[in-house]
Amino acid sequence: MLRVENLSKSYGTVVLFDEVGFTINPRERVGLTGRNGHGKTTLFRLIIGEEHPDSGVIAVPKNYSIGHVRQQLSFSEATSIGEACLGLPEEERADRWRAEKILAGLGFGADDMGRAPAGLSGGFQVRLNLAKALLSAPDLLLLDEPTNYLDIASIRWLSRFLNEWMGELMLITHDRSFMDGVTTHTMGIHRRKIRKIQGSTGKLYEQIAKEEEIHEKTR
The missing domain is CATH 1.10.8 (Helicase, Ruva Protein; domain 3)
Known part of the structure; x- marks a missing residue:
């Protein structure tokens, strides 16, 4: 299980994360969404220690392994x-x-x-x-655009493989169909925050759209 608390990360005046938090629970397969440049790959780099947060905690249990490509x-x-x-x-x-x-x-x-x-x-x-x-x-597998360079047969094989994955998974991909086909949860980066739900990308985007509509009406 991976736990993130009060995580903040900026590059100069550009704020990617503002005191965000989430947990990846046992056996969860989580799709990570967000616009280009909003911090998806940066979050992976923070988790594996290739970059460091400005503040906050990324708590990894003892003997918990994290794998990436x-x-x-x-x-x-x-x-x-x-x-x-x-x-x-x-x-x-x-x-x-x-x-x-x-x-x-x-x-x-x-x-x-x-x-x-x-x-x-x-x-x-x-x-x-x-x-x-x-x-x-590993206990937690991080995959960033894993279908790049794969043909259709290999993508189908990878989808079956990940659906049988016994550990935790965090996935970045522009292929929403592939993501929805292998994940149990979706996590979105929006307005420098991170939200995680159980369900598909469509369900998350629908929630965000409703909140944006309310935000525009109350500005």
Whole structure:
């Protein structure tokens, strides 16, 4: 379970978050929405410690793991299957079949798995990093636009995979259909605050629209 309290973050005069708070409870899969530039990716970076809040608390339980897709396309193994196995816990890296299953779901053929990661296209290198994140099986998985570079078959596979995810999930994607298909809750960034509801993006947007209408009438 992840708990955020009184979180504030600004860049100069631009305020992204003003004393926001929320909790990601066990087994919740949460879609994060908001306009471009309103702080979705920044929130992920705050959660994993790549950036620091101006104030507030991000409380992570002891031994609670958080996984994300690394942006750096740097690899150390001679083959893609070997690189994917690095996502597994060290004591489980002999279970190559698990990595093969994930890579196949993401569109890798047998020849691709045997290729050097450096020889893959940029899109398949991103898929390889995604595979490593999925194989790491963290308590909380953060996915930022995971369907980029995926074909339709791989997107459908990923949707099924995430619906069977046993931990917590936070997801950013412009594909509302994909988001609504894999999440249990929606969390929106609006007017420097964060609101979380149970249900779809449409339900959240409807609530925000009603509040905006009231706001305009009472200005």
